[in-house]
Amino acid sequence: MSLIEIKDLKVHYPIRSGFWNRVTDSVKAVDGISFNIEAGETYGLVGESGSGKSTTGKSVVGLEKVTSGSIMYKGKDITKKSNRNHLDYNHDVQMIFQDSLSSLNPRKRIEDIIAEPLRNFEHLSKDDEKLRVLQLLDIVGLDADALYKYPHQFSGGQRQRIGVARAVATNPKLIIADEPVSALDLSVQAQVLNFMKKIQREFGISYLFISHDLGVVRHMCNNIAIMNRGRLVEIGTRDDIYNHPLHIYTKRLLAAIPETNVSQRKAHREARLAVEQVYREQQDKYYDEHGDAYPLVQVSPTHAVALPEALAQQIVQEGEVKA
C-alpha cells in the first residue's frame, strides 16, 4: 500500500455573478487527478502558475475543501475531517510554504515558532521542549542563539530552514513542500535542497515537492507528475520525464529550463523555438475540443501520458518510449 493514494481528486471553486449572486460557473482548479506517493520518496508535482498545484497540495494537507474524489491514508479517506482527526493525520502531514516571511509569524520568536507543533501534538515538559527545539535548529544548521530572534532577522534561506525545522518537529510521515526554494537565489536553493534531502534520509519522510521548474525537481524527485489546467498530462519516473517526454506540455517545460553552459545556449534556444513551433502547429492533437487534456494512457509500467489511445500507441511504436 502506498503512503498516500489520490484518486480522481476534484476541487472546483464556484463563480458567482448577477444581482442574486448565484453560482453561474466554476473554476476547475483540480479536475480529476490520481497519483500515489510511496513511503520515503520525493514525488514531484510540476506545472505553470495556475495549473492547480497549490490547490492539490492544500487538499492533501487538509486545508482545502475537496469537491469529489478521495485521498487515502492508512486505508481511510482523509478528505473526511473525522478520519483526519482519528488517524493523527494533522500530526503526520506537514507543509512548507514558498514565502517564509509571511508563513512564519513575525511577532513570534523562533523558539515559539518551532515549538508550536510540539505544543499542539507532543505536550513535552518545558526542558524537553527546549532540548528538542535546539536539536531541530542544529539539524537545519542554525546556532542556538536563533532561539530568541524573530523571522525578519534571518535571510530567506535561513527562514526556509526554520520552516523545515518546524515541519519536521513532530517526525511527520509526509511534508508538502510548495515551491520551497522559488524565492531564493540559485546558490541558496542548492543549500536548502541538499539539507531537505539530508533530513529525508535521517527521518525517512516523504515529500510532495511542488514546483513550476523542472530544473529544480530533477535533483529531488523519483517520480514526477506534470500538471496542466487542473489535469495531469504526464506521469513517470525521472528517467521517463527527462529522457523520454511525450506530451508537448512536458516538452515545453523541459525546454524552458535555463541553459547554464554558455557554449550550449544557441542550440538550447533553437531547440526551444522548435518545441514552441510544434506546440503552435499541433496543440489540437494534445487537447480535446474543450481544450482539456485527455485521460492518461499507460505506455509503460511507470509512464502514462494524456493522449488519445491511438496516438499514444503510435508514439510507443515509433520508439519514443523506452521498452
Ligand SMILES: Nc1ncnc2c1ncn2[C@@H]1O[C@H](COP(=O)(O)OP(=O)(O)OP(=O)(O)O)[C@@H](O)[C@H]1O
Ligand atoms: N479560493 C479560490 N477561489 C477561486 N479560484 C481559485 C482559488 N484558489 C485558486 N483558484 C484558481 O485555481 C486555479 C489553480 O490555482 P493554484 O493556486 O492551485 O495554481 P498553482 O499551480 O499552484 O499556481 P501558482 O504556482 O501560481 O501558485 C487558478 O486558476 C486560481 O486562480
